Amino acid sequence: MNAKSLFSKELINFDETFTYGKVLGSGSFAVVKLAQKKNDPSDTKYAMKIIDKKIIKGREKLILREISILHKLDHKNIIKLYDVFETSKNIVIQTEYAEGGELFERIIELGYYSENMARKTIHELLDAIDYLHSLNIIHRDLKPENLLLVDHKSDIRIKVADFGLANFDKNMLLQTSCGTLSYAAPEILKNENYGKPVDLWATGVICYILLSGYPPFGGESDYELYESAINAKYAYFSPEWDNISDYAKNFIDRLLTIDPYKRMTVKEALNHPWISVEINDDFNKKIFVADNIKKNFTAKQKFKATVEAIKAAGRMTLFSPTNTDKPNPLTLLDSNEPVKIVNENQSNTNEKSNIL
Structure with a gap:
């Protein structure tokens, strides 16, 4: 061939x-x-x-x-x-090839994580985002499945993968609804212009999951999840969050901020005390999040049964409270594959198939 x-x-x-x-x-x-x-x-x-x-x-x-x-x-x-x-x-x-596989799989193997391990992992993610944003590149689909470990020896050294939805932007001009619902910022869900801050929102969601084993936003349906996310309705539940530092909670709060202009930038996140502070022994205590992760993110579904793809541009009108005819979005889309609809620079359907 x-x-x-x-x-x-x-x-x-x-x-x-x-x-x-x-x-x-x-x-x-x-x-x-x-x-x-x-x-x-x-x-x-x-x-x-x-x-x-x-x-x-x-x-x-x-x-x-x-x-x-x-x-x-x-x-x-x-x-x-x-x-x-x-x-x-x-x-x-x-x-x-990132030999270490998916981060979640490693946590399940370990059976635990720690606040310090989560902190270091998020620091590596922020370093990657800082580099991308310096080039005016937005990933737009940051989630645990796209965080791969460098090798089998490391529990925290990650590689960001899957740039299928990445795009260029520096002035908050993107509009296409794309990505995965539980990691999408409110401005994407509400079909508003968006830009670099969406990657910081996703980082906040990932950080919350690493410290608890479950996502910050939920509900019995996609509509309830959508409402929870756009209103930033989340909490730090006991017992998982009882021993997590106030630094970590403040870090998450400043990322899961509805207004993208008030959300921390990647530079601010890198300088946040949770990332830059001298750690104490409490940061190294084992957090037994593996069972929660197995419950919510494994069996090859990785939460896809209830948290699915963001709908194509305009599809979110199905979730509008004024829409009295709200079909279940999962009946409209393949429930096993996040739908990635991207309209920016959409190609002409008559374009030649030979792209090289």
Whole structure:
């Protein structure tokens, strides 16, 4: 199978160059497989995102945007892009392989976490966000599933992955509803203009989960979850939060702030006392969050049964209190796959499928 490199323009025989291993993940239009180069003495492993060209026909510009963003990035806490190949049937994105797997899986293996471990993990995430925002790049889909551990030895060193929804913006001009409902900022949910602050809101949600094992916002339906999020209705419940520091709670409060202009920026978050303070022994006490995480985020559903994708732009009108005919959104969408609808720079459906 011949393939052309986007970067070097070199033509290679893909089957003679790479060998595939286990499936690392899959979605509606792509599968990610472990891969290695044949006859490579280093035995370096890669994650290969294999995209079906037929399925993405008409949306090629979205794939190109993901590639162009990844190609710009070089940071210790962000998955590195090595190359992109095109075959007759697929686009193959070759990236760094984070051997440690998903952060949540490691916490479940450990059976616990600690406030200090959570603090260090969030610090690494903030470093990545700071780098992205310095380039006017917004991730837009930060969530625990997209936080991968560098290797099997580390419990806190992370790599941010999945830039399929990332975009450029510096003036709060984005409008498309996209991402995953339980991590989405109120301005996204309300179809308002948004920008960099959405990544800080998601960081607040992730931090809350790391310290408790469950999400800050919930409800019996997507509508209740939506109402909870847009009004920032959350609390620090006993017993999980009894021994968590006031520093941590204040840090979360300043991220889960409804007004994006009053929400902490990434620079402010990095300078917050919870991140910069000298730790004490209480920070290293074990927090037994694994059972809560298993209850809420595993079984390959990772909370997707009740917390699903944000609907396409305008779909949130289904949740409006003035709408008396509110069908269950989960009957309208695939409940096993977050819907990622992106209208910015939408490609023409007549565009050629050969994108390289």
